[in-house]
Amino acid sequence: MEGEDLKRKELAIISELLSFEEFARFYHDEWEHRNISIELKIDPSYQNFAMYSKDNNKPFIKIKEQPKTSDNAFLVAHEMCHAIRDFDGNAINFGAKRPSNYREEELFDMSSKLGSMVDDPLADSCLQKYGFDPARFYTNVLIPASVESLRAGGDQSHDWHIFKNALLYSQYALQWDSIKDSSEWDKLKEQYKIRRPKVTKIGEELYFISNENGYDDPEKQRQLFNKIFNKYTIRRDKIHCDKLSDILCIV
């Protein structure tokens, strides 16, 4: 699909969201002038709420349903923030060290968790300037769903999965810092502590290192990821351990 078609499709999908003042302000100030060519896809089979990613280097945003509510407006704007950071050259990209013991999809998943840990809190801070209230979506939807899923299982057995979840824990903690009401986050934290002590321990460390280092510009993010890559090891099997820096690099 080429530029004009993509724009037409984009407008058809977001037209209802422009009636939300905060979305209209964000769209006019941050999106329009950048002229970002991106595909918006609606995919009811998608397991999560929304995502920004690339397919063969072509960026796209995926949403679960035709967006029309204020929660949808927040989700779409949040993903647009990721696209903007990428478009402006402010998103850190990760590559795999070769040869690798990890599959392409696993490396991709870890890389996106690393990026989201710092980009998600930045996206939410940006959105609050336009009048969005991320706390509402997190309090009403995301956190209750996360508490529920934590009840279903404890710490995973493999370091790789524990570390990925620790990145998500740290992401939530950083996101929650920019939001006023902390009661729901406390509930989620409590569940993490009970259900996933290993994830919580590493997640708290990552949260601490991120705050101490700072992460609000690409240079600080690079510094932060180098620290993380050199600090953590992932147990591959009974005998071998890999440093994260032996598995992934910043490109």
Ligand SMILES: [Zn+2]
């Ligand atoms: Zn995000």
